[in-house]
Amino acid sequence: MGALTLARWQFGITTVYHFFFVPVTIGMALLVAVLETAYVRTKKPVYLRMTKFWGKLFLINFALGVVTGIVQEFQFGMNWSSYSRFVGDIFGAPLAIEGLLAFFLESTFLGLWIFGWEKLSPRLHAATMWLVSIGTILSAFWILLANAWMQNPVGFEYNAEAGRAELTSFLELVSNKALWVEFPHVIFSALATAAALILGVAAWHLLRSNEKEFFSLSAKFGAVALLVGSLGVAFSGHLQGQVMVEVQPMKMAAAEALWQNEQPAGFSLFAIGDVQNSRNSFNVTIPKALSLLAYNNLTSEVKGMADIQAQEEATYGAGNYIPNVFIAYWSFRLMIGFGFLMIAIALWALVRTRNMESRRFLKLALWGISLPFLANSLGWIFTEIGRQPWAVNGVLKTADGVSPTVSSGLVWTSMIGFTVIYGVLAAIEVYLMMKYAKAGPDEADGSGPSLAY
Amino acid sequence: MEQGIWNLNTLWFTLIAVLWVGYFFLEGFDFGVGILLPFVSKDDVDRRVVINSIGPVWDGNEVWLLVAGGATFAAFPEWYATLFSGFYLPLFLILVALIIRGVAFEYRSKDARPGWRNRWDWVIFIGSLVPALLWGVAFANIVRGVPIDAAHEYAGGFWNLLNPYALIGGLASLALFTLHGALFLSLKTRGDVEERARGVARNLGWVALVLMLAFLLWTYAAHASGEVVPGVVPIVVLALMGTVPWLVGKKLVGWAFLFTGLTIVLTVANMFTALYPNVMPSSLDAANSLTVFNASASHMTLKVMTIVAIIFTPIVLLYQGWTYWVFRKRIGREDLAAQSH
Numbered sequence: 001m002g003a004l005t006l007a008r009w010q011f012g013i014t015t016v017y018h019f020f021f022v023p024v025t026i027g028m029a030l031l032v033a034v035l036e037t038a039y040v041r042t043k044k045p046v047y048l049r050m051t052k053f054w055g056k057l058f059l060i061n062f063a064l065g066v067v068t069g070i071v072q073e074f075q076f077g078m079n080w081s082s083y084s085r086f087v088g089d090i091f092g093a094p095l096a097i098e099g100l101l102a103f104f105l106e107s108t109f110l111g112l113w114i115f116g117w118e119k120l121s122p123r124l125h126a127a128t129m130w131l132v133s134i135g136t137i138l139s140a141f142w143i144l145l146a147n148a149w150m151q152n153p154v155g156f157e158y159n160a161e162a163g164r165a166e167l168t169s170f171l172e173l174v175s176n177k178a179l180w181v182e183f184p185h186v187i188f189s190a191l192a193t194a195a196a197l198i199l200g201v202a203a204w205h206l207l208r209s210n211e212k213e214f215f216s217l218s219a220k221f222g223a224v225a226l227l228v229g230s231l232g233v234a235f236s237g238h239l240q241g242q243v244m245v246e247v248q249p250m251k252m253a254a255a256e257a258l259w260q261n262e263q264p265a266g267f268s269l270f271a272i273g274d275v276q277n278s279r280n281s282f283n284v285t286i287p288k289a290l291s292l293l294a295y296n297n298l299t300s301e302v303k304g305m306a307d308i309q310a311q312e313e314a315t316y317g318a319g320n321y322i323p324n325v326f327i328a329y330w331s332f333r334l335m336i337g338f339g340f341l342m343i344a345i346a347l348w349a350l351v352r353t354r355n356m357e358s359r360r361f362l363k364l365a366l367w368g369i370s371l372p373f374l375a376n377s378l379g380w381i382f383t384e385i386g387r388q389p390w391a392v393n394g395v396l397k398t399a400d401g402v403s404p405t406v407s408s409g410l411v412w413t414s415m416i417g418f419t420v421i422y423g424v425l426a427a428i429e430v431y432l433m434m435k436y437a438k439a440g441p442d443e444a445d446g447s448g449p450s451l452a453y
Numbered sequence: 454m455e456q457g458i459w460n461l462n463t464l465w466f467t468l469i470a471v472l473w474v475g476y477f478f479l480e481g482f483d484f485g486v487g488i489l490l491p492f493v494s495k496d497d498v499d500r501r502v503v504i505n506s507i508g509p510v511w512d513g514n515e516v517w518l519l520v521a522g523g524a525t526f527a528a529f530p531e532w533y534a535t536l537f538s539g540f541y542l543p544l545f546l547i548l549v550a551l552i553i554r555g556v557a558f559e560y561r562s563k564d565a566r567p568g569w570r571n572r573w574d575w576v577i578f579i580g581s582l583v584p585a586l587l588w589g590v591a592f593a594n595i596v597r598g599v600p601i602d603a604a605h606e607y608a609g610g611f612w613n614l615l616n617p618y619a620l621i622g623g624l625a626s627l628a629l630f631t632l633h634g635a636l637f638l639s640l641k642t643r644g645d646v647e648e649r650a651r652g653v654a655r656n657l658g659w660v661a662l663v664l665m666l667a668f669l670l671w672t673y674a675a676h677a678s679g680e681v682v683p684g685v686v687p688i689v690v691l692a693l694m695g696t697v698p699w700l701v702g703k704k705l706v707g708w709a710f711l712f713t714g715l716t717i718v719l720t721v722a723n724m725f726t727a728l729y730p731n732v733m734p735s736s737l738d739a740a741n742s743l744t745v746f747n748a749s750a751s752h753m754t755l756k757v758m759t760i761v762a763i764i765f766t767p768i769v770l771l772y773q774g775w776t777y778w779v780f781r782k783r784i785g786r787e788d789l790a791a792q793s794h
Contacts, residue, residue, distance in 0.1 A: 088530020
């Protein structure tokens, strides 16, 4: 494999892996802050126990999110130096701002939260977790600003003399419409991820009749958060689809395996593609539904891949501008499917109050932990693969972004190194998460600085 | 092109220098504490005292590196691209070290089995030692100059980075950070750990002095080719370092810590002034060197970044300073002995 392919695999592996932990961090920080605030307001001991128990799982997860984020910060320079030179004038600023505004905030106040139980007043202590939560959300905002620019590049011009893209309007970067649908989508999915984890772990204990009061309260808390999160994901995802069809029509066409223009267009449920002949040999659709999703009406035309390919060739020159349709189509479909399953679980949990005693429901909720992780990974795989061959949509191809001086041997070295270490750390993390999740609140309880090292 | 000192390019060069200074001052001592972990503690309680002395702050200290990296990307994309694709393997090793080290701090206490804790202790040791050594190697190479071609690409290999001057730089940073950490430990702990850390500092003071002397003389003689003459800075550094063992002997540990801190500040500042206006001098041809002007982002980006930095840097400094105030007390065995885990 050449350095380009390897660098892409490395980016994919390290990023998907990083994003196992990030949504848990974002969602849990918020939910733990809510729980601690409930304790400060009501003084009910159960909320303090919930804060500490779920807080401990939060901390085990947080560590891996942070350390895998360091790789993300430097990987652009290591494997993608041409990309960095080309886009650094725009792309670097949000990364630097993320560090200054978000990383300092979350790391400093998390240190205060872990070690400050006896040194800070209860109100101030709860405030530190709110600041951690704000830090994680700001971090998501700035890195998504950078990603949204890759999906929908705005506020720049190409400087031919310098051979790079240069910033013309910071305001346009911040008001990028791709950002304002992507950001809520990610934040709601993070909330849903943490919520599904809480609901699932609580279900595990309820199946064993451990601490019924503690865990049925936790399960209800998780179910409410899961409903808010998964509904938010669906609505923001719908808006995101409408922006996508406008700024990245090719990605939407690939997601739907839509080869030719259709008016009105149907939403495909199951298709078997015939990529060589640019058609589907088999396709089950809901008539007019794609027009409805994309344009909120039953009549609009949705462009197909053949048409967009011809347009892009006319604009950018000969080449293949169609991404991997199989991956785009199935990752998009499965992501949405898993998302709807999350909504169903949350609704089922909340509509029938006796559910927290139903063994069938509790088993389902336990398996439900996996849903947001699958949906999150598929979502990123879809949005990044669906943008290919571009790194920056319509501006810079992925193939032109790789480091020219870094040999495939070097990329192999770092890829094997990171993958092995990430694998070992994943095993350790799962071991610790399960150990503390199963141990229950007493293990995580205790007084004083029990969360210290 | 604009020239002279009064421009945003030079301001951002200075700010990035300040970020590295802050990073090495702060993470310097927590690297040192990690390196000393196996040597200043006799049992698990001791080791927990050592680790908890930096527990609330090490992660915040590390963010200085991430912001330095991000700021370099934003303000000098060419520098970021050339440096990190060129110094590929050392950077990979540093990243691996920082990954396993960060996880070790969090996970060590999460299981009481001695074998588990013992393994994480070695991870903390290696994860602290490798970056403490390699940052010195990397910065010495930047000052020395590396092969950079006309396209601003790194044209050397891994072995170009392993030269005597860079190795002296690495050993000097390793010794200096370890000393800095020993002094931090003897300021922040009580009892046996404090005693042992002070003992280490007294002996290590001389080693660090000799290595710093060698590194600074070599830098001054061979590589201070920039526009700014470092003047008396190296002499001040050596004077500060020379008094550290004496201060430690007199139990003036606070002063000694201040002096190793100043040594780090002045040495890093000295390296950056020796570079200016280059950011990465080329050893092939001076015309290929990356400078604060040819490696920089556009004026617009520098302006935006300046506004953001002016607003938020003071806030960050305030709350990070406040953390150190909250956790200003020394830690001893009795603080941890009451707990079972």
